[in-house]
Amino acid sequence: MKKLVVLSGAGVSAESGIKTFRDSDGLWENYNVRDVADIEGWTRNKKLMLDFYNERRRQLKDSRPNRAHEIIAELERWFDVTVVTQNVDNLHEKAGSSKVIHLHGELTKIRPEDRDDSGIVDIGYREVNLGETDYRGVQMRPHIVWFGEAVPMMTPAIEAVSKADIFLIIGTSLNVYPAAGLFHYVSYGIPIYLIDPQPISIGYGNFVQIREKATEGMRRLKEILIENKQ
Ligand code: APR
Secondary structure, three states: OOOOEEEOHHHHHHHHHOOOOOOOEEEEEHHHHHHHOOOHHHHOOOOHHHHHHHHHHHHHOOOOOOOHHHHHHHHHOOEEEEEEEEOOOOHHHHOOOOEEEOOOOOEEEEOOOOOOOOEEOOOOOOOOOOOOOOOOOOOEEEEEOOOOOOOOOOHHHHHHHOOEEEEEEEOOOOOOOOOHHHHOEEEEEEEEEEEEOOOOOOOOOOOOEOOOOHHHHHHHHHHHHHHHHH
């Protein structure tokens, strides 16, 4: 089976009602990133950060994958699909994708504040507050990669992208590194598709932009990939 690697961003979840970050009325419109998504913010005000992610986790409980998530999962019938997502929601998993790499962490998980890859607990959609600790008495924090922190999942992500036969970028402004640099690891000549209603130029290799929202873009891409295949 050919390997299809998908790099997704907030735009793939927009039609599920989850706000993107940099569109007008985006998530960062209401918050100062430095207060709620930066390791300095955690040092400065843990309660504000915990409340911010508790609210986003509460919203996630009733969020449903949209047709774009579903088609990405369905493509596993024809391709070996790996999803590399910048999103911290679980909509790719809810849609049935079986291989999902979360570069920026996962909203439903928490971990001790002094560790980044152990003691991780899946709490589903409940709150986590000050005073919730691990067995050692260390405060638990959201298992989210904040600005200023390392992105440990880049290693498996680069591994997957470097082996891709087809690469798809969907719903990301490619503003945040190292995720935005992943397409540089695609082997020469591999087709790159980009789905976004806004014009995005990656100035690299042979790429085709489908200027549509995620659901319509994935419908079209499925036609292109499956028709070509038959
Ligand atoms: N369908 C497809 N794409 C869409 C849709 C839609 N319905 N609506 C918006 N978009 C596109 C926008 O045009 C934009 O290019 O999705 C992209 C969203 O970009 P951002 O808001 O910057 O989100 P993202 O690229 O995922 O941000 C990356 O930045 O703030 C950090 O950690 C956070 O993971 C996030 C990272």
